Amino acid sequence: MRWRRTGYVAGAVLLAGVIVFAAIAWQPAIPPVKSPDIAITPELVSKGRTVVALGDCAVCHSPEGHPAFSGGLGLRTPFGVIYTTNITPDVETGIGAWSLDAFMRAMRHGVSRDGHLLYPAFPYIHYTKVTDDDLRAAYAYLMTQPAVHAPAPRNDLPLPLRFRPALAVWNLLYLRPGAAPALDASPRERGRYLVEGLGHCSSCHTALGIIGGESGRYLGGGDVDGWHAPALDVLAHAPRPWTVEQLSAYLTTGLASEHGASAGPMRPVTDNLGDVPPEDVHAIATYLMTIQTSQPPTAPKAGAVADASQLARGHALFDGVCATCHGDGGPMETQLGRPPLAASSALQGPTPRNAIMMVLQGIPWPSHPKPTAYMPAFADNLTDDQIADLVVYLRSTTSQPPWPDVRDEVRRARKDLSHD
Numbered sequence: 001m002r003w004r005r006t007g008y009v010a011g012a013v014l015l016a017g018v019i020v021f022a023a024i025a026w027q028p029a030i031p032p033v034k035s036p037d038i039a040i041t042p043e044l045v046s047k048g049r050t051v052v053a054l055g056d057c058a059v060c061h062s063p064e065g066h067p068a069f070s071g072g073l074g075l076r077t078p079f080g081v082i083y084t085t086n087i088t089p090d091v092e093t094g095i096g097a098w099s100l101d102a103f104m105r106a107m108r109h110g111v112s113r114d115g116h117l118l119y120p121a122f123p124y125i126h127y128t129k130v131t132d133d134d135l136r137a138a139y140a141y142l143m144t145q146p147a148v149h150a151p152a153p154r155n156d157l158p159l160p161l162r163f164r165p166a167l168a169v170w171n172l173l174y175l176r177p178g179a180a181p182a183l184d185a186s187p188r189e190r191g192r193y194l195v196e197g198l199g200h201c202s203s204c205h206t207a208l209g210i211i212g213g214e215s216g217r218y219l220g221g222g223d224v225d226g227w228h229a230p231a232l233d234v235l236a237h238a239p240r241p242w243t244v245e246q247l248s249a250y251l252t253t254g255l256a257s258e259h260g261a262s263a264g265p266m267r268p269v270t271d272n273l274g275d276v277p278p279e280d281v282h283a284i285a286t287y288l289m290t291i292q293t294s295q296p297p298t299a300p301k302a303g304a305v306a307d308a309s310q311l312a313r314g315h316a317l318f319d320g321v322c323a324t325c326h327g328d329g330g331p332m333e334t335q336l337g338r339p340p341l342a343a344s345s346a347l348q349g350p351t352p353r354n355a356i357m358m359v360l361q362g363i364p365w366p367s368h369p370k371p372t373a374y375m376p377a378f379a380d381n382l383t384d385d386q387i388a389d390l391v392v393y394l395r396s397t398t399s400q401p402p403w404p405d406v407r408d409e410v411r412r413a414r415k416d417l418s419h420d
Helices: 002-025 042-054 057-061 100-109 132-143 164-174 187-198 244-253 266-273 278-289 308-326 353-361 384-396 406-418
Strands: 074-077 080-083 222-224 227-229
Touching: 042 057, 042 132, 042 187, 042 266, 057 266, 100 132, 187 278, 227 353, 244 266, 244 278, 308 384, 353 384, 353 406, 384 406
Parallel strands: none
Antiparallel strands: 074 080, 222 227
């Protein structure tokens, strides 16, 4: 009888668990609409343009070679590739049949109009904090964009992760739905709202756990697309401490005196922020500079001092490949006012990854007339050993200790790029 009672209890618990899982995993579809179900005014669309830019929507949903907001960007995750979807008002492949309620449910809860759960590569855990007014404006703006028929490519994920209802467990762990509370009008509070909500900065700048949730120190640094996203709470402890003005300039133009240029995944972000009101960018910088840690970060493990022959090889490569632009008295400094290469955050950072990726990928030619940076890619011109020699030499021109295992890091970075 005791075993029977235990079985009944276990069965009841299992049944309750199945019922709870079903309740959170299967969401109802929201009926389609034939046209947007709100009054769309020029003022609302104009506000929505800013909201969408602050949310970096174009970064993922408007990849190079694709029409605006039509999706198709492959996001590499530790579990496979997830492709961004079409958010133009196309009825069949976009969000043209979505009501405002359906749009807000997706942004707040990660649920599509037809009821399937969205992968958290879409940062709804941050967008859930966006106010109703801002979400309404974003909806109005997107619904006035040209409709593009563009089905999303099939995600490249292993079979267990294709079972979307399992995302309900992830949501229980990491999703805290609900708009942000009313904020005061100070720049700091505005900046916090943008960093934690629309800007979703911690999606890249916080380390992820084993199942892809943000589990590291908040804004303490992360990794994305083969690049290292630096910690944002130690900017005041950088070898050349950041200021609000430098950070504002960097976020707006992709360039900062004393620190260098944006590159990799950060480049399109700074392109977007160049089109938003300057006071919003200043608010972001203001907030970030108020959350700096009181203690400097622990110094990373230093590598062995490079031997003279490696430094000589790196120096020779610099003279032959880089000095035309970056040498003493070169045009990058004298004509364009760029900081010395040794001041670059990529060379001053705790890991060689960004310096290596900068050499491999370069900085693409800008698609807009705003002043910014350009650098050719050398992935096809330099061997792994040559890149390691160059990076080791460049690090030696700074006041920072040598990086360990640079040659191995070059090989890992090259392998990451081969998967793109």
